[in-house]
Amino acid sequence: MTQACAHIIDDDEAIRDALQWQFRTRGVPCRMWPGAEAFLAAWQPEWRGCIVLDIRMEGMSGLECFDVLIERNCTLPVIFITGHGDVPMAVSALKKGAFDFIEKPFNDNDLIEHVQRAFDRDAASQQAAADRDTVEARLATLTAREREVMELILEGKFNKVIADELSISMRTVEAHRSRVFDKMQVRSAVELAQMLTTLRN
Amino acid sequence: MTQACAHIIDDDEAIRDALQWQFRTRGVPCRMWPGAEAFLAAWQPEWRGCIVLDIRMEGMSGLECFDVLIERNCTLPVIFITGHGDVPMAVSALKKGAFDFIEKPFNDNDLIEHVQRAFDRDAASQQAAADRDTVEARLATLTAREREVMELILEGKFNKVIADELSISMRTVEAHRSRVFDKMQVRSAVELAQMLTTLRN
DNA sequence: ACCGCAATTGTGGAATACCGCAAATCGGAT
DNA sequence: ATCCGATTTGCGGTATTCCACAATTGCGGT
Known part of the structure; x- marks a missing residue:
C-alpha cells in the first residue's frame, strides 16, 4: 500500500x-x-x-x-x-x-x-x-450468460421464470446460478443483492 | 404536494x-x-x-x-x-x-x-x-420479533438457522418471515435486501 | 372477566432451490 | 486438427421454502 x-x-x-x-x-x-x-x-x-x-x-x-x-x-x-x-x-x-x-x-x-x-x-x-474494485473484478469474471442470469436473480425471480424468459431449461439456470454465486463469492441471493446494491449507490 | x-x-x-x-x-x-x-x-x-x-x-x-x-x-x-x-x-x-x-x-x-x-x-x-419514509413506515409496523427475524434473513440465514439462534421452532420463523414480507410489501428476500440496503446508504 | 394482538407450534403437502455426476454442442484459439 | 471454455441439458436425490388450516399461550387494555 x-x-x-x-x-x-x-x-x-x-x-x-x-x-x-x-x-x-x-x-x-x-x-x-x-x-x-x-x-x-x-x-x-x-x-x-x-x-x-x-x-x-x-x-x-x-x-x-x-x-x-x-x-x-x-x-x-x-x-x-x-x-x-x-x-x-x-x-x-x-x-x-x-x-x-x-x-x-x-x-x-x-x-x-x-x-x-x-x-x-x-x-x-x-x-x-477498493471495495468497489473487488466487486468489479468478480463481476468481470462472469460470462455474458451468467451476468444475464444474475440480473434476473436480482429481480427476485424464480429459476423457473428465468428459464422461461431465457428460453433455456431450469437445470441450465441452476448451473449458471451456482457459478454466479461461486464467482461472486456469496452464499445466497441476499448477499449478492446487498453487494451489488451497495456498489450501485 | x-x-x-x-x-x-x-x-x-x-x-x-x-x-x-x-x-x-x-x-x-x-x-x-x-x-x-x-x-x-x-x-x-x-x-x-x-x-x-x-x-x-x-x-x-x-x-x-x-x-x-x-x-x-x-x-x-x-x-x-x-x-x-x-x-x-x-x-x-x-x-x-x-x-x-x-x-x-x-x-x-x-x-x-x-x-x-x-x-x-x-x-x-x-x-x-419520501422513499425513505415509505420504507420506514413499513418498518414501523413490524413487531420486535419480526424485526429480529428480518435482520437474520438479511444475513442470508436459513429459517432453520434462524430458528436455532432464536430458540424457536422453524414453523414460527416461517410465520414471522411471511408477515415480514407482507408488511414490507416485497415478494422475496432479495427485494427486501435491496430495499433496506438502499435505505442504509 | 373479556377481547385483540403478538408469539408460538404442529401437520402435511406442493413448489423451489441446490448438488454431484455425466455429457453433448459450439465457437474461438493454438 | 485439437483443445478449451461457454452453454446447454438430464437424472436422481436432498434440503428449503411457502402455504393453508388449526390451535395454544400470554399480555395489556376495556
Whole structure:
C-alpha cells in the first residue's frame, strides 16, 4: 500500500522550504513540487494522501491544474491556498469538489490539521474504491450468460421464470446460478443483492 | 404536494421588491421575508423549494439563521447572497452544506437560474426522503420479533438457522418471515435486501 | 372477566432451490 | 486438427421454502 503523502505545489521556493520544514517536524510525509506541470507529469493514479495547491503560479494555475486532475479522475482531496482569492473562485472550486480553500497567510498548524483531515477522507474513499474494485473484478469474471442470469436473480425471480424468459431449461439456470454465486463469492441471493446494491449507490 | 417556493430573506425592502418583481415576472413562486426571525417563526418542515439568505441583516444574521435551520434538520437548499462576504465565510458556509454563495451585486437572471437548480435538487432530495419514509413506515409496523427475524434473513440465514439462534421452532420463523414480507410489501428476500440496503446508504 | 394482538407450534403437502455426476454442442484459439 | 471454455441439458436425490388450516399461550387494555 502506498504511503499517504501531502503533495505541495507552489512556485515560491521560500514557502516550499518553510512548509517542508513544518511537515517534516511533525512527521507528516510530504513532497514539494515547483509547479503544476511538474506535478502533473509525475502524478500516478495510485498516489494517496492529498494535494495542497497554490492558485497563483507561473505557468499553469492551480485552478487549471485542478481541472486536469478532475479530468484524470484523480480523487485525492485538494486543498487550495491563495493570497488573492476571491469569493467566486472559492465557491467554484468547492462546488467542483475541492476539499478546502485557505487564504494566505495561514497558520502552519491549521494547514497541517487540514491535511490530516484530507488524509482521513482519502483513506476512507480509497477503502470504498477498493471495495468497489473487488466487486468489479468478480463481476468481470462472469460470462455474458451468467451476468444475464444474475440480473434476473436480482429481480427476485424464480429459476423457473428465468428459464422461461431465457428460453433455456431450469437445470441450465441452476448451473449458471451456482457459478454466479461461486464467482461472486456469496452464499445466497441476499448477499449478492446487498453487494451489488451497495456498489450501485 | 406543497408547491416549490423561493423564500427570500433580506432586510432591505428595496431588494425584496426588486427580486419579487423579477421572480413574479418569470413565474417563479417566491415569498419575501424581512428578517431571519420572521422566517424561522413561520417555517414549516414540509416547505419545498429553496432559501435565498442575505448574510448581513439587522438582528439575526444569515449565517446564524442557517445554523438554526441545520439544527432543525431543514433540508431546503440555501443560497447565500452577500455584499461583504469574505472567502473564509463562503468556505465555511459551503462546507456546512450551503447550496451556493453569491456576491452582490448579482445578475437577477443568475440568481433565478441558481434558484431553479436549487429547486431541482430539493425535488430530488424530497423524492429520496419520501422513499425513505415509505420504507420506514413499513418498518414501523413490524413487531420486535419480526424485526429480529428480518435482520437474520438479511444475513442470508436459513429459517432453520434462524430458528436455532432464536430458540424457536422453524414453523414460527416461517410465520414471522411471511408477515415480514407482507408488511414490507416485497415478494422475496432479495427485494427486501435491496430495499433496506438502499435505505442504509 | 373479556377481547385483540403478538408469539408460538404442529401437520402435511406442493413448489423451489441446490448438488454431484455425466455429457453433448459450439465457437474461438493454438 | 485439437483443445478449451461457454452453454446447454438430464437424472436422481436432498434440503428449503411457502402455504393453508388449526390451535395454544400470554399480555395489556376495556
